[in-house]
Every structure is written in C-alpha cells, then in structure tokens.
Amino acid sequence: MITSLFLRRAVAALLVCMALVCLGANDTKVVTVFNNGESVGGIQVRLTPEHVPTGQHLAEYLSTLLDVEGMYTDETKTSSKAVADRVFTAIGKPIHAFDDIAPNDELYIVPTGLLFVWPFVKYGHRVTVQSAHSPTGKPIVLESYNDSPRVFLIHNFFTNEEADRLIERISEIDDDINKLKRSTVGHDDKGSC
Known part of the structure; x- marks a missing residue:
C-alpha cells in the first residue's frame, strides 16, 4: 500500500516537473546573434520575453553581449564601440516583440545611424x-x-x-554627362587611385 501511494506521488511529481519544463521551454528561444551584415562570428543567446519588451530593449541587451561596430570615426576606418537600437531577422524583418522571434533564428543588431545590411552568408544563398x-x-x-x-x-x-x-x-541617351558609362572605382574618373 505504501509503495503504490509513493509511486503515485512520484509519478504526479514527475508529471508536474515535466509540465513546468515544457511551459518554460515555450518562454525561451535560442537564437544566433550577428553584427549588422555579418554571417560569421555570431553568438548563441537564450532569449525570454523579459529580454524583448521592445525591439530597442533587445538591441541594447544584445549590445552588451557582442562588440557592436558603429560608424567609422575617420578615414582610418576605426569605429567606435556602439550600442544597437534595432534588431532584424535573416529575412529583413525588424523585431518589435518576443513573438517576432522564432527558435533558431539568426538575428542582426544594427547600431544607431546605420541601415540594415543584408548578410552574404554564402555563394548562392x-x-x-x-x-x-x-x-x-x-x-x-x-x-x-x-x-x-x-x-x-x-x-x-x-x-x-x-x-x-x-x-x-x-x-x-547620347550626351556625355547623362549616358551610361562604365562604373569606376577610386577617386578619379579613370578607375584608378
């Protein structure tokens, strides 16, 4: 009699624990976070609804986990440590709430003053x-x-x-100013530096 009572309580406790784990799993999403436009160097992060009261709050939180590259400060192409203010998914959708995120999403943090840059990922992606x-x-x-x-x-x-x-x-179009011309690279019109 004691054994069956113990067994019933143990099974009930196990079911409660499993239910709590399952409920908790719905409130956590594992994602990979990248800098804007990057497809390497990302970090895995577990997110909960508390991390995403707004997209900006999520961006600020993720900025504490990843070095965010901001605007170049001068011609030496050094950037200041920045704080992101927006987060985008791999399909270019902005994150505004926890429900905008799917498990295993790739997220991209975008600092103030910059536009979202599509990541290259790999040839043919x-x-x-x-x-x-x-x-x-x-x-x-x-x-x-x-x-x-x-x-x-x-x-x-x-x-x-x-x-x-x-x-x-x-x-x-045949006038020299407006006609189609070969694209140039560099600072002069011949394509050389």
Whole structure:
C-alpha cells in the first residue's frame, strides 16, 4: 500500500516537473546573434520575453553581449564601440516583440545611424522577401553572388519587358554627362587611385 501511494506521488511529481519544463521551454528561444551584415562570428543567446519588451530593449541587451561596430570615426576606418537600437531577422524583418522571434533564428543588431545590411552568408544563398509593394507582385528573392564587394542578384524585382525597356531607354541617351558609362572605382574618373 505504501509503495503504490509513493509511486503515485512520484509519478504526479514527475508529471508536474515535466509540465513546468515544457511551459518554460515555450518562454525561451535560442537564437544566433550577428553584427549588422555579418554571417560569421555570431553568438548563441537564450532569449525570454523579459529580454524583448521592445525591439530597442533587445538591441541594447544584445549590445552588451557582442562588440557592436558603429560608424567609422575617420578615414582610418576605426569605429567606435556602439550600442544597437534595432534588431532584424535573416529575412529583413525588424523585431518589435518576443513573438517576432522564432527558435533558431539568426538575428542582426544594427547600431544607431546605420541601415540594415543584408548578410552574404554564402555563394548562392537565397532569401525570399515578402512585400506588399513588390513591383511584379511576386516575392523578391535576394541571392548572394559576391561577398567583396557585396553583390546580390535580385529576382522578381522587375519583369523582363521592363528590363528590355530600361536598356532601350538608357541606350538612347547620347550626351556625355547623362549616358551610361562604365562604373569606376577610386577617386578619379579613370578607375584608378
């Protein structure tokens, strides 16, 4: 009799513990946090609703865990230690609340004064961006093409007909100031430094 009572209480206690663990698991999400535009050097962080009363609070908290690169302070390309004020998901959505985060998300912290920079990740990596304002009515897809300089192929941004018309229109311009020219790199118009 004592053994069955003990066994029932032990099973009940075990069920309560399992329920508490399960409930607690729903309130914790493990994510990987990166600096703006980076896809290496991220850190894993366990987040709870208390970390995310707002997106800005989350950004400030994550800034204490990762060295945030701010604006370059001079031509030596040294940046000041910064505090992020925004957090974005890997699909470019800003985080405003805990429910905006999915388990195993990759999050990017963006300091004040800077724009969100899409991470390269790897050659051929694709991100589908849902937009109600897509010019083609289809989801826009960003495909990583080159890391340095950072280049993405943008799929579904405009139609083939629009591309043909754009090429035709640009080709019609013949004055030296406004016509299409080869892109240059450097500080003079010949592409050399």
